[in-house]
Amino acid sequence: MDKNTLTQMTRRGFMRLTGAAAGVAAWGALSDKVDPTQRINAAPLNQKRLVVINLSGGNDSLNMVIPRTVAEYQSRRTGLAIPAGQELALSGNTSYGLHPKLVNIQSLYNAGDVAIVNKVGFPTPNLSHQVAQDIYSYGVRGSFIPLSIPISGWLARYADAYAVGNPMGVASIGFGKPLDFSGGVQTNFLVDSLSRFQFFSDPYFTNNHTYRINIIKSILAANTSTGLVGNARAALDASHTLSVQVQAAVADYVANFQVAYRWPGYPGTTATPPGKAATSISNRLRDISILINGGFNTQVFYTGFGGFDTHAAQGQGTGAHATLMEQLDDAIGAFAADMQAMGQWNNVALVVITEFGRRNYVNGSAGTDHGHATAVMVIGGAVNGGVYGPDITSTDLQAEYLSMGVDFRYIYSQLVANHMGRATAPVFPESFSAPGTPFTVI
Amino acid sequence: MLTKLGATFMTASLLALMSLAPTGCSSGGDDGSDGGFVEPPFTNPLPEQSTFSDDDIRHLLSRTHFGVRESDFNYVQGKGVQAYIDEMTLFPWKPSYETAADAVIVDPLRPSQSELSRWWLQIMQNSYRPFQEHLAMFWHDHFATSQVVLDAQSRRWMKDHVNTLRYHGNGNLRTLLYKMSVDPVMLVWLDGVLSTKTSPNENFAREFWEIFSLGADNGYTQADIVEASKCFTGWRTRYDAVQDLTFMEFDANRHSTVNKTFFGQTITGRTGSQGYLEYQDVVDVTLANRPVAEYIVKRLWEAYVYPNPDTTTIVTPLANLLKNGNWELRPVLKAMFRSQEFYSTQSKTTGFIKDPVQMFIGFSRTTGLWPSLTTLDSSLNNAAHRPTMPPTVFGWPPGDAWLSSQGVVERANYIRECIRYKSGTPSAYVYPVNPILPPAGQQTDANIVDRLITLLRISPSSTERQTYIDYLNTDYNGTSVIADPWNATSQTMIDKKIRGLLYIMAQHPSYFVR
Numbered sequence: 029m030d031k032n033t034l035t036q037m038t039r040r041g042f043m044r045l046t047g048a049a050a051g052v053a054a055w056g057a058l059s060d061k062v063d064p065t066q067r068i069n070a071a072p073l074n075q076k077r078l079v080v081i082n083l084s085g086g087n088d089s090l091n092m093v094i095p096r097t098v099a100e101y102q103s104r105r106t107g108l109a110i111p112a113g114q115e116l117a118l119s120g121n122t123s124y125g126l127h128p129k130l131v132n133i134q135s136l137y138n139a140g141d142v143a144i145v146n147k148v149g150f151p152t153p154n155l156s157h158q159v160a161q162d163i164y165s166y167g168v169r170g171s172f173i174p175l176s177i178p179i180s181g182w183l184a185r186y187a188d189a190y191a192v193g194n195p196m197g198v199a200s201i202g203f204g205k206p207l208d209f210s211g212g213v214q215t216n217f218l219v220d221s222l223s224r225f226q227f228f229s230d231p232y233f234t235n236n237h238t239y240r241i242n243i244i245k246s247i248l249a250a251n252t253s254t255g256l257v258g259n260a261r262a263a264l265d266a267s268h269t270l271s272v273q274v275q276a277a278v279a280d281y282v283a284n285f286q287v288a289y290r291w292p293g294y295p296g297t298t299a300t301p302p303g304k305a306a307t308s309i310s311n312r313l314r315d316i317s318i319l320i321n322g323g324f325n326t327q328v329f330y331t332g333f334g335g336f337d338t339h340a341a342q343g344q345g346t347g348a349h350a351t352l353m354e355q356l357d358d359a360i361g362a363f364a365a366d367m368q369a370m371g372q373w374n375n376v377a378l379v380v381i382t383e384f385g386r387r388n389y390v391n392g393s394a395g396t397d398h399g400h401a402t403a404v405m406v407i408g409g410a411v412n413g414g415v416y417g418p419d420i421t422s423t424d425l426q427a428e429y430l431s432m433g434v435d436f437r438y439i440y441s442q443l444v445a446n447h448m449g450r451a452t453a454p455v456f457p458e459s460f461s462a463p464g465t466p467f468t469v470i
Numbered sequence: 471m472l473t474k475l476g477a478t479f480m481t482a483s484l485l486a487l488m489s490l491a492p493t494g495c496s497s498g499g500d501d502g503s504d505g506g507f508v509e510p511p512f513t514n515p516l517p518e519q520s521t522f523s524d525d526d527i528r529h530l531l532s533r534t535h536f537g538v539r540e541s542d543f544n545y546v547q548g549k550g551v552q553a554y555i556d557e558m559t560l561f562p563w564k565p566s567y568e569t570a571a572d573a574v575i576v577d578p579l580r581p582s583q584s585e586l587s588r589w590w591l592q593i594m595q596n597s598y599r600p601f602q603e604h605l606a607m608f609w610h611d612h613f614a615t616s617q618v619v620l621d622a623q624s625r626r627w628m629k630d631h632v633n634t635l636r637y638h639g640n641g642n643l644r645t646l647l648y649k650m651s652v653d654p655v656m657l658v659w660l661d662g663v664l665s666t667k668t669s670p671n672e673n674f675a676r677e678f679w680e681i682f683s684l685g686a687d688n689g690y691t692q693a694d695i696v697e698a699s700k701c702f703t704g705w706r707t708r709y710d711a712v713q714d715l716t717f718m719e720f721d722a723n724r725h726s727t728v729n730k731t732f733f734g735q736t737i738t739g740r741t742g743s744q745g746y747l748e749y750q751d752v753v754d755v756t757l758a759n760r761p762v763a764e765y766i767v768k769r770l771w772e773a774y775v776y777p778n779p780d781t782t783t784i785v786t787p788l789a790n791l792l793k794n795g796n797w798e799l800r801p802v803l804k805a806m807f808r809s810q811e812f813y814s815t816q817s818k819t820t821g822f823i824k825d826p827v828q829m830f831i832g833f834s835r836t837t838g839l840w841p842s843l844t845t846l847d848s849s850l851n852n853a854a855h856r857p858t859m860p861p862t863v864f865g866w867p868p869g870d871a872w873l874s875s876q877g878v879v880e881r882a883n884y885i886r887e888c889i890r891y892k893s894g895t896p897s898a899y900v901y902p903v904n905p906i907l908p909p910a911g912q913q914t915d916a917n918i919v920d921r922l923i924t925l926l927r928i929s930p931s932s933t934e935r936q937t938y939i940d941y942l943n944t945d946y947n948g949t950s951v952i953a954d955p956w957n958a959t960s961q962t963m964i965d966k967k968i969r970g971l972l973y974i975m976a977q978h979p980s981y982f983v984r
Contacts, residue, residue, distance in 0.1 A: 154687070155676070155692065156676065156680055156686055156687075157862070157863075157864070158680070158681075158686060158864050159686050159687065200874070204854060204861075204867055204871060204874055204876075204877075205867060205870075205871035205872075205873070205874045206867075210871070217875055218874030218875050218876060218877075219874065219875050219876040220852075220854065220874075220876045221876075224852060224876065224879070224880070224883075225875065225876055225879055226879065227879060227882050227883065227886075228883050228886055229886075230886055230889060230890050230969070230970070230973065231890055232890060232892070232965070232966075233965075233966050233969075233970065235946075236946075236966060236970055238946075239941075239945075239946045239970075240941075240970050240973055240974055243937060243941055243974050244974055244977045246937065247930075247934050247937060247974075247977075247978065248977075248979070250933065250934075251931075251934070251979060253979055253980065255819075255821070256820075256821045256822075256823060256870065256982075256983045257821075257979045257980050257982070257983050258979070259823075259870050259873055260823065260873060260878075260979040260980075260982035260983060261979035263873040263874070263875065263877075263878045264878050264977055264979060264982075266875060267875045267878040267879050270875060271875075271879060334861075334862075339661045339664070339671060339673055340661060340664050391669055391671070392664070392666055392668055392669020392670075392671070393661065393664035393669065393671060397671070397672055397673075398672075
């Protein structure tokens with residue numbers, strides 16, 4: 029890991045001192061209009077990237093980042109709390125521990141590459157999955173009317189501001205089209221898996237396939253439809269172009285990279301480590317790794333996985349939630365290994381979010397019901413490691429929910445400004461409060 | 471009992487009101503005729519369309535069927551649109567294609583996941599009443615419930631769940647809400663089976679209002695949810711080791727018998743085996759005190775006509791029709807499809823991105839080219855739209871979310887499955903392409919192209935049309951291989967060209983919109 033190079037330290041110090049506006053000047057020079065075809069099989073583009081991982085369903089962050097010294101954590105979570113002593117220790121921090129399955133994240137934390145932010149949420153909390161997810165997706169809590177912009181997701185606004193003309197500029201992997209991408213003008217890259225992202229040929233007339241595809245492409249290129257048909261045209265056109273390039277990137281990764289770095293797990297051979305199997309999140313992060321290795325100029329990746337709505341039989345150090353934690357940890361560990369091998373670890377920042385936290389106490393079904401604030405993790409070589417946000421106190425856990433101490437957009441804005449080097453105004457047009465004690469995660 | 475009604479077509483709710491055990495509709499024959507059903511009086515609260523152009527007919531079918539089959543178009547043209555709307559909003563009771571689809575499920579007590587989706591897909595494939603399945607998919611999205619929470623001992627419940635949506639989609643909204651509230655799959659899906667008097671689970675109570683009846687933050691509070699959740703307590707699953715099956719049952723000892731107060735109404739706690747009836751109390755109090763009718767008719771309008779209907783001229787009149795008509799849905803459906811507004815320019819030009827079920831089933835029904843049932847099912851799974859498995863309680867993502875890069879590719883790959891499906895030894899095409907060609911003697915290249923354009927209801931420019939003609943007659947390097955009138959000299963050439971042309975045409979952007 030290359031954390032102490034002069035360049036890196038200089039940039040971090042620079043960011044801390046001068047903030048977002050200077051960041052634009054310093055990092056805005058990177059072209060966002062590189063033709064992906066020119067990058068296939070070349071070295072990864074040396075540019076900043078953001079990866080959003082959504083733990084869909086409302087992650088129980090109290091069992092992810094454990095307030096180990098607060099008595100109510102054990103007393104109000106009988107049968108649910110991670111037993112004292114099983115948490116993974118954080119270097120230099122005795123107040124919190126990690127879920128026992130988060131071994132890779134623990135080592136990344138101890139290397140200074142993980143920022144944990146407690147009590148993240150949004151104003152006027154809402155217990156509905158949909159409403160909470162919408163707020164995260166929009167990046168707007170109130171009405172769009174006073175903002176004088178159409179209803180749109182924050183990534184749609186990001187793409188419209190910073191990835192114009194680049195169909196790979198902002199990508200969703202394995203998550204369909206989340207609301208984060210809605211309402212914009214720019215066509216974005218939305219796939220479930222790279223392996224199926226190709227136009228399979230008709231086996232009885234394989235020699236006719238290219239001819240058919242070329243006719244389709246020629247029609248799409250000249251078609252001038254607008255409205256919904258125009259949207260369909262743009263989506264078809266982009267898919268035909270990109271599927272060829274993406275399959276080249278897959279082949280390149282398999283041929284040149286996968287040998288050394290296996291999924292899920294650790295550097296080694298292509299064999300699956302004992303007890304580990306490919307999961308939805310490991311496949312998705314591997315696809316992101318493939319695209320980065322393939323040289324695509326993608327600035328923001330959106331992915332995640334579901335199952336976090338643990339109303340029942342949530343488990344402790346093992347069980348349903350522990351399995352999810354393990355899957356997350358395996359995937360992030362392998363992704364970090366890939367990025368380090370590509371020399372891109374300082375360029376990527378992962379942010380692990382969820383729509384809301386869960387109740388402070390166990391419910392009658394050995395699970396937890398919907399809650400409010402939650403912990404967010406920011407992970408990457410350029411991250412300022414540590415635990416941030418208001419501490420979780422005894423009083424907090426005596427309440428029903430964790431209250432918001434940090435607006436999620438405070439973190440998102442730092443990622444956009446300090447990491448991506450972009451002005452935040454077009455992306456987060458609604459004002460929000462800074463936390464009582466300001467901090468900088470990256 | 472059913473034999474007495476054998477000659478009568480009925481809505482689900484009429485049967486329910488008459489306390490017949492199996493709810494559903496009854497048909498005189500297996501031909502889709504109404505069997506002598508007498509239409510009840512109907513007054514449309516919306517201005518009615520009086521004359522219908524051919525385009526109006528195609529518009530109606532493209533919105534309510536899976537694709538526009540020429541035979542359906544001709545039938546509606548002959549019958550008259552208003553009469554057809556009456557007919558299509560009545561659902562047949564156990565027609566032969568439905569009974570035949572039962573065979574997809576080998577062991578009715580222990581269906582597999584894919585058997586359940588294939589069972590429904592085969593009904594969609596063969597139905598002469600496609601609107602019944604179209605509407606059931608609407609309700610399936612509305613009451614989005616997935617079979618993924620079931621196991622081998624309980625998966626049989628999903629067929630009943632789907633049939634409730636199929637039989638009651640045109641029926642009575644109160645009945646539908648009743649049935650969904652104690653539907654076994656729903657009770658598992660939203661944790662009703664874990665909800666007890668000592669620890670009521672809020673999940674179902676919240677979604678009941680947020681998604682099923684009112685919309686998010688529309689007239690209820692967290693305190694209301696806590697109260698209503700007590701009404702739903704008491705359900706549990708019981709595993710029977712002898713039969714190796716799980717059963718759903720109501721356990722009075724787990725039911726909260728206290729009085730519950732929400733929306734300014736108090737539900738007196740019911741005791742003993744009567745406790746389970748409180749689910750009806752929640753539905754009744756909600757219908758009586760909150761704008762459920764407005765929410766539901768708006769959802770229907772936005773699924774079939776266009777987004778954001780006007781409150782005064784559309785939502786309120788339709789909502790009143792629903793409320794004053796004892797929550798019967800069929801009059802609302804008739805009012806929508808017979809209204810001037812349904813055939814307005816706004817309705818026709820706004821359009822909807824077809825979802826994968828609409829596009830896949832539609833392509834195959836109109837062209838007659840199907841893949842195997844297994845491939846149809848896996849293709850829909852790849853396209854993230856497998857019936858019986860919505861991703862979340864919010865259903866499938868709406869509108870142009872279907873236009874993801876992956877979604878576009880999966881659509882093309884489905885068409886490829888349709889045009890390539892062969893079986894047997896030596897392998898041969900299962901579904902011939904020849905029947906969709908114009909009759910012999912009329913097979914000019916332009917006639918063939920125009921016929922397929924009509925069949926798929928796409929709108930290519932004249933240049934694009936010429937490109938299709940050129941594909942038909944030439945080969946890779948532009949060399950002319952077939953003369954006009956079209957004289958494809960071998961079946962191989964016919965298959966190559968016509969199947970290839972369908973693949974090309976199905977990727978015209980206009981084919982993605984209905």
